[in-house]
Amino acid sequence: MAQVAAIIGGGVIGGGWAARFLLAGWDVRVFDPDPEAERKIGEVLANARRSLPGLSDVAMPAEGKLSFHETMSEAVDGAIYIQESVPERLELKQKVYQTLQAHCAPDAVIGSSTSGFKPSELQGCASRPEQIVVTHPFNPVYLLPLVELVTTEANAPEVVQQAKDVLQGIGMYPLHLKREIDAHIADRFLEAVWREALWLINDGIATTEEIDNAIRYGFGLRWAQMGLFETYRVAGGEAGMRHFIAQFGPCLEWPWTKLMDVPDLTDELIDAIAGQSDAQSGHHSIRELERIRDNNLVSILRGLKAQDWGAGALLKARDKQIDPIPAQLDDVADLSKPILTVERAVPLDWTDYNGHMNEVRYLQAFGDATDRFMMMVGCDGDYIQSTGSYFTAETHIRHVDEVHAGATIRVETLCILGEGKKMHLFHQMFEGDRLLATGEHMLIHVSLETRKSSQPGPVVAERLARAAAAHSNLPRPEGLGAAVGKR
Incomplete structure (x- = not known):
């Protein structure tokens, strides 16, 4: 059952919060008296769907359900986290908290997006001041990970930890300020x-x-x-x-x-x-500027991710946290079927001048699938350090159909041959049921000490042979053994 977050105020910041929670798998309930709120949040959400999934190299959680409500009392029903993003007027915020606390769960965290007010000011007229903290994000909320978490002595340690857990769970970095100051840091x-x-x-x-x-x-x-x-x-x-x-x-x-x-x-x-x-x-229109901004941020963040540095290290750790693909062959539910080795969104920086995924990225996706399969059979980091690895000797890719940024692709892998020094893999890339490409790869096991071909270790050899035997009963896929110009 999905967790529920309530968003009070659906402007630029509130819409960004809604998108962040939704794409992290939460159900989101929105209250905003603006008759245009649903349209505005829909536009922000469209940008988030296009850009945020590309920060992950694994499948995102299933998107939550978005609903709009006429009253705050309806919006907070069932919510365990509430984000207030109303205009920066202290008396308005305090009035909102009085209404929220009359209807929300006593153990729900109420976070404020305020950029200037201290939490003690927000807690001033509250019936339960311990429930209210500052959670100040940065625009676009669905891409930038920093959120300033500002608390007072009124907030019990368990409330602070609950807020941290929620924010970290949706991929953000809560910077905890234990002493309040106007405008935070x-x-x-x-x-x-x-x-x-x-x-x-x-x-x-x-x-x-x-x-x-x-x-x-x-x-x-x-x-x-x-x-x-x-x-x-x-x-x-x-x-x-x-x-x-x-x-x-x-x-x-x-x-x-x-x-x-x-x-x-x-x-x-x-x-x-x-x-x-x-x-x-x-x-440029505002929407064009937002897309330009998002493109640049995705590229910067993915670049940092490749270096495992700063915000990129946070993204890498997040991928490990939500990755649904088994790490070991023994954990694959049904070995008699092709093995899922990649499931991810196509990021913005994978597209070319034709508006679809660049051909080099097909090779990268299939290379990632090969790496995951190698890990499954035991050819992981420790094995490579101590024994050897598989080097690709030959690759053949068939481009069947195009795919665009934001689409979710998956790669299913068949082990055609796994004996001696050879590993013969056939990858199929899909969007839904639509075949996008196939990649056929012949790899040779190599000793990294001698840099010459060698026999794999017994664990890798056994697992590889087991996968090949299980897949030998599958129908031979179209394109297997094909060459350029031959059908």
Whole structure:
């Protein structure tokens, strides 16, 4: 039975929360008096379905059920987690909590998306202050993992842990602030940069585009994978952070910044900012900009994932947590059928200029299927370190049909031959019942010490022979043994 989350307020942030929970397998109940809420959340959800699954290299959980409700009392019925994302007005939020607590479960966590209010302010008029915490996310909520979890002494340890468990369970990183402060942590950094940027425009030093380029082509990329202090530690060279501070610390006394002051937001300054921003990005619609943003974020995050670093390491750990494919041959439910070796969404960066999956990605998917099959028969990391591995000697791929970003593909694998030094595999890639491609691969077992062909270890040989024997009774698939130009 799916877990239930209630979303109170379905704007940009609330819609992102709804998408994050839905695609993590939760049922989501939404309350928002805006008559356009269902349409707006539907558009956000469409973007999330297109981009979020591509961050995983394994199948996502089955999507939960989305429902819209006319009252908050209906929306919180059965919810074990409630996310409040109403406008930033303290009296409104406190009124919402009074209504929520009159109808929600006493042990449900109520998280607020507030970017500025402290949790003690939110808890002020509550009947159960221990139930309310700050859970401040970043847009787009369905892609960015950070959420600032801010608590007070009123929150019992079990409530804090429950909030952490929920947030981690939907693939987020809860940064727990044990002492509250206005605007938390991240927005205080953003505010500092924003103030300096206003001065640079006000004084005619830079345009909005020049400022954005300074960030996205420079330190923004470093911050995305290493943060502030680790970046500066590297900048200090072999001597580390101490050398960096000694070298650059005196700069803090120089008049490099106007952070202690801020220009008046005069009509002239507002017009300058708005006009420059229109010139910079006005040729794109908001939805186009969102898709461009999502494409870039997916590429950055998947790049970090390949390096097992920063937010990418979080994604990799999440994949291990939700991967439904057995790791061992003995765990395969029915060995007499083709073995499921890959099930995943096609990510945005796997598509080409034709709008469908690039041919090199078919090879990658089939290579991943081979790797998973090798692991199943015992040729895992430890085996490779101590004994040997299988090298691909020959590959033949048939491209049968096209597939696009966001589609869920699966690869089913037949072991055609598994004896001596040889492993002969035949992969079939599907979207639903539609055959997309086949990949036929001949691999040879190689000693990594001599770099020459060798006999596999007894465990691998036994499992491989068992898989081949089980699959020998299956009908020979179309395309097996085919060559280019021959049918």
